[in-house]
Amino acid sequence: LKVSCPEEIAFRKGFIDAEQVKVLAEPLKKNAYGQYLLKMIKGD
Structure with missing residues (x-):
């Protein structure tokens, strides 16, 4: 979190x-925050 x-x-x-x-x-996918959110929903 x-x-x-x-x-x-x-x-x-x-x-x-x-x-x-x-x-x-x-x-936001080009920055760390957006990547974090995308990883979160993928379960990584």
């Missing part, structure tokens, strides 16, 4: 699903 990662918190609490995380992470 990263500090202050609202997408991860929302995902783990069930407020958003993996598809919604993917949509949010796509514009």
Whole structure:
């Protein structure tokens, strides 16, 4: 769990699903934060 990662918190609490995380992470996929979100939903 990263500090202050609202997408991860929302995902783990069930407020958003993996598809919604993917949509949010796509514009950020070139940086470490976006890559972290994409790995999180893949279960890595």
